[in-house]
Amino acid sequence: MKVWFKRGLFALVALAIIALVGGAIFLLTFNPNSYKQKLADVVYQKYQRTLKIDGEIELSLFPRIGLSVQGLSLSDRNSADTFASLESARFAVALWPLISNRLVVDHVAVTGFKAWIVREEDGSFNFDDLWQAPPAGTDQAKGSALNWLSAAHAAKAPAEDEAVVAKQPTEQDGSSSLTDRLAQRAVDDTDFQIDIAGLSLRKGEIHFYSKRSNTTARLLDLELNTGRVTFGQPFDVDMKAQLRGDYPSISAELNGQAQLKLEPSIQSYAAQRLDVRVNGRFDQLEAQSVSVKGNIAYNVLLRQFQATQLETNLQGQWLGVHPIQNLQASLSSPRFMIDQAGDLLSFEKLALRANGKTQEQALELAVDVPRMAVSASEASAEPLTATFKLTGPRVLGLALHLKGLTGNSEKLYFDDARLEAAFKRGTRVAQWKAASPAEWQPAGQWIKLHDIQSSLRVEDEASKGSRYNLPISGTADLNIGQSIYSSVLAVQTDEARSQLAFDLRPDAVGSLLTLGLDAESVNWDELQSIFVAAAPQLEAEKVAEPEQNAEQTDAAEAAATPPNVEPVVEEELASTQDPLSWLEQLRVKATLNIQALRAHGLRLSDVQAQLESDAKNLQLKSLRAQLYEGELQAKASLSREYKYQLDMDLQKVQLGSLLLDGWGNDYMYGLANVKLQLQTQGSTRAASLAALDGQLRLQVQEGGWRGIDLTQRVRDINEAIRNAFSGDVPALPSEAQWQERTVFKQLQSQVSFKQGQGTVKTLQLDMPWLRVTQSKPASVDLLSGQLDMVLLLRLPASMNAEERKLWQSLRNVALPLSISGPLDALQYRIQWQEIKSTVIQKALSEGLLDLFEKQSPVELLQEEQQANAGMVGQKLGELLQANVPPDSKSLGQTIKNLLGQ
Numbered sequence: 001m002k003v004w005f006k007r008g009l010f011a012l013v014a015l016a017i018i019a020l021v022g023g024a025i026f027l028l029t030f031n032p033n034s035y036k037q038k039l040a041d042v043v044y045q046k047y048q049r050t051l052k053i054d055g056e057i058e059l060s061l062f063p064r065i066g067l068s069v070q071g072l073s074l075s076d077r078n079s080a081d082t083f084a085s086l087e088s089a090r091f092a093v094a095l096w097p098l099i100s101n102r103l104v105v106d107h108v109a110v111t112g113f114k115a116w117i118v119r120e121e122d123g124s125f126n127f128d129d130l131w132q133a134p135p136a137g138t139d140q141a142k143g144s145a146l147n148w149l150s151a152a153h154a155a156k157a158p159a160e161d162e163a164v165v166a167k168q169p170t171e172q173d174g175s176s177s178l179t180d181r182l183a184q185r186a187v188d189d190t191d192f193q194i195d196i197a198g199l200s201l202r203k204g205e206i207h208f209y210s211k212r213s214n215t216t217a218r219l220l221d222l223e224l225n226t227g228r229v230t231f232g233q234p235f236d237v238d239m240k241a242q243l244r245g246d247y248p249s250i251s252a253e254l255n256g257q258a259q260l261k262l263e264p265s266i267q268s269y270a271a272q273r274l275d276v277r278v279n280g281r282f283d284q285l286e287a288q289s290v291s292v293k294g295n296i297a298y299n300v301l302l303r304q305f306q307a308t309q310l311e312t313n314l315q316g317q318w319l320g321v322h323p324i325q326n327l328q329a330s331l332s333s334p335r336f337m338i339d340q341a342g343d344l345l346s347f348e349k350l351a352l353r354a355n356g357k358t359q360e361q362a363l364e365l366a367v368d369v370p371r372m373a374v375s376a377s378e379a380s381a382e383p384l385t386a387t388f389k390l391t392g393p394r395v396l397g398l399a400l401h402l403k404g405l406t407g408n409s410e411k412l413y414f415d416d417a418r419l420e421a422a423f424k425r426g427t428r429v430a431q432w433k434a435a436s437p438a439e440w441q442p443a444g445q446w447i448k449l450h451d452i453q454s455s456l457r458v459e460d461e462a463s464k465g466s467r468y469n470l471p472i473s474g475t476a477d478l479n480i481g482q483s484i485y486s487s488v489l490a491v492q493t494d495e496a497r498s499q500l501a502f503d504l505r506p507d508a509v510g511s512l513l514t515l516g517l518d519a520e521s522v523n524w525d526e527l528q529s530i531f532v533a534a535a536p537q538l539e540a541e542k543v544a545e546p547e548q549n550a551e552q553t554d555a556a557e558a559a560a561t562p563p564n565v566e567p568v569v570e571e572e573l574a575s576t577q578d579p580l581s582w583l584e585q586l587r588v589k590a591t592l593n594i595q596a597l598r599a600h601g602l603r604l605s606d607v608q609a610q611l612e613s614d615a616k617n618l619q620l621k622s623l624r625a626q627l628y629e630g631e632l633q634a635k636a637s638l639s640r641e642y643k644y645q646l647d648m649d650l651q652k653v654q655l656g657s658l659l660l661d662g663w664g665n666d667y668m669y670g671l672a673n674v675k676l677q678l679q680t681q682g683s684t685r686a687a688s689l690a691a692l693d694g695q696l697r698l699q700v701q702e703g704g705w706r707g708i709d710l711t712q713r714v715r716d717i718n719e720a721i722r723n724a725f726s727g728d729v730p731a732l733p734s735e736a737q738w739q740e741r742t743v744f745k746q747l748q749s750q751v752s753f754k755q756g757q758g759t760v761k762t763l764q765l766d767m768p769w770l771r772v773t774q775s776k777p778a779s780v781d782l783l784s785g786q787l788d789m790v791l792l793l794r795l796p797a798s799m800n801a802e803e804r805k806l807w808q809s810l811r812n813v814a815l816p817l818s819i820s821g822p823l824d825a826l827q828y829r830i831q832w833q834e835i836k837s838t839v840i841q842k843a844l845s846e847g848l849l850d851l852f853e854k855q856s857p858v859e860l861l862q863e864e865q866q867a868n869a870g871m872v873g874q875k876l877g878e879l880l881q882a883n884v885p886p887d888s889k890s891l892g893q894t895i896k897n898l899l900g901q
Contacts, residue, residue: 526598
């Protein structure tokens with residue numbers, strides 16, 4: 001017995017010595033670097049990627065299997081571009097646990113890890129092939145404990161496994177759940193476990209590029225530390241990094257910690273006690289603090305995301321076109337789940353809050369969903385509410401209420417969807433209330449409103465009453481997924497009914513908008529006054545400012561004083577924008593049929609219009625309407641190069657009523673025919689007036705012209721000449737007298753425009769006692785709004801004996817009447833020096849022009865007597881004495897001498 005014991009003990013010692021010596025010999029003779037190429041070949045054959053190890057591989061066997069590698073890189077699939085690289089990595093593996101199918105690793109240290117992740121246009125990533133397991137049944141998938149990754153991913157890649165997942169029975173059938181079956185299958189495949197004492201990552205970089213959105217981002221200076229890592233068991237993780245981006249621009253710091261739980265066998269990953277904080281710049285968002293807290297979990301196979309006690313907070317400011325200061329936002333929910341495989345969405349007590357301030361306004365947003373659950377079979381929810389409020393000089397409030405949710409994940413129905421809006425500016429308040437059953441198809445982003453019932457009410461506090469009440473009803477079909485939007489809206493009031501139909505859908509160049517309006521009555525002026533014109537500001541709305549001392553007040557007033565800038569500068573700045581840029585993406589086809597239209601004060605009836613656009617032009621193809629007992633026809637176009645064209649034809653229109661309603665002054669009236677052809681180009685009003693070309697033809701019958709009575713003016717001139725010294729010289733005012741009018745039988749005129757300057761080519765005015773034609777100058781300056789022209793007034797050629805005696809001084813004489821000055825304040829003057837009459841010229845040479853420019857000789861004497869009575873008498877006496885005949889005849893003979901008779 002003792003002999004066998006001694007022999008056995010000796011054999012064990014010998015075996016131990018042999019094993020020790022053999023291990024030492026293997027360690028001293030084995031060179032792992034000789035396997036670099038073989039390892040690279042295996043990787044290329046399996047993944048079509050190039051593996052490079054530039055540094056040395058160091059291997060140790062006792063007391064643990066240790067591995068250290070430097071200068072490792074892996075390329076993209078079938079590409080020379082680098083996918084990932086590291087400067088160095090080292091770890092050690094315990095030998096004994098491998099016998100029990102467990103991988104126990106000491107602390108893993110990785111330095112200089114870099115990865116370049118690319119998302120393709122189809123949504124795939126450049127690392128997807130690395131997640132795929134070898135085909136089932138191959139030697140790679142079996143036999144080796146180091147192939148534990150194949151068990152971790154076996155449920156994802158093979159097509160037959162997807163069929164198995166699709167055929168899993170539900171829990172209602174009494175069978176085990178899909179998660180349990182996947183877990184059981186993973187246990188059946190392998191019971192291999194991995195245990196890492198800890199992981200540290202230093203100087204890491206992850207670069208990301210999306211070909212879909214052209215987004216670029218990268219994590220720099222990435223540091224990662226973990227506790228003991230064991231699959232299926234939670235472990236602590238702490239990380240920090242610099243987040244950078246070019247598009248969009250990002251510059252932020254990232255810090256996070258959590259307790260992770262990894263279960264690769266069922267591809268389930270969870271983070272408990274998650275606490276991630278970010279601060280920095282995200283494009284237009286200046287984030288002082290962004291934090292995400294809670295518990296989250298995601299299962300890749302089930303495509304299931306769950307979150308509990310989720311809380312997200314943001315503090316910062318928005319630096320966009322409309323900056324928002326003191327921006328604060330939060331999103332919280334005790335329970336939130338998205339199950340894509342099971343087509344389930346559910347959450348409880350979802351609350352979204354946001355508030356901030358603009359330069360003048362304060363805004364608030366609130367969304368509350370107490371409970372919602374949507375699945376493939378049913379949908380239910382408690383009433384949802386969302387409110388938005390904007391306060392300041394203008395007040396805007398929006399409130400959305402949704403209740404009565406039914407249907408399923410494919411189609412959601414709301415029994416009652418209500419939207420209320422209120423807008424206040426100054427003393428004016430507009431309120432809009434709308435309600436309709438609603439249908440929503442989330443997959444296609446399709447919203448249908450089957451029965452819209454709404455009302456628009458506008459009140460003015462200054463007038464203490466309602467100004468406008470407009471009921472609107474109809475339907476709307478909004479297919480957001482296909483970008484097709486259509487609606488039919490009707491307005492029914494006591495006076496009239498109108499219907500508006502629009503349809504917006506994609507076409508070859510962008511989108512096509514089709515509009516159709518059929519209305520009994522439209523008052524555009526009233527609508528414009530309600531929705532565009534601003535009411536006076538209320539004193540209560542003015543924001544109280546802190547008290548300032550005198551110096552601060554002077555500085556504030558100086559800063560508030562606008563500089564002396566010409567209005568043209570503002571026009572030029574505004575002209576840099578392209579108001580018709582939308583023509584590139586949107587074509588318009590619109591038809592209008594309006595029985596009664598009021599626009600810009602004008603009243604039209606039986607209006608029919610067609611409006612179309614292409615990529616460069618907006619065209620009024622045709623416009624027909626009845627206008628003030630006549631007919632209107634017009635065409636117009638506007639191009640993106642700011643080219644304008646207008647052709648307008650008015651037939652038998654009551655011109656006085658047209659001018660009175662449209663411009664507030666019927667300075668000309670009568671039955672008129674107007675033909676207008678204009679074209680111009682310019683991005684500002686001044687530029688377009690300066691480039692205006694075209695012509696105007698005007699014919700007016702049985703009409704009148706306000707501001708001057710030409711017949712009476714000629715009579716006054718005749719009486720002034722006949723009774724110059726009788727004390728009864730009539731006044732000849734130069735200003736327009738709007739109570740006076742010139743009545744004519746017919747007026748014909750033609751005006752041509754060239755570069756903003758109008759020239760009156762012809763003007764004929766037929767009157768009972770006068771004939772009027774134009775002379776030179778005869779121009780209209782549209783830029784300055786000035787008129788400068790001369791009319792020639794002539795008496796009729798045929799007269800009886802009494803008339804010839806009465807008008808003897810003005811017979812066969814053309815009286816030139818100058819009309820000049822601003823169009824709204826014309827001046828009328830007789831050009832005495834241009835009158836071709838020896839009688840009148842002689843009278844003028846004797847000084848009568850001074851008397852004609854006064855109101856009367858009597859008033860002349862009164863005014864001069866107050867200043868210097870003796871000098872007036874002397875001058876008047878000298879004038880009379882010089883014209884008294886030697887035989888001292890009567891004063892009548894003296895006047896005849898003055899007139900050369």
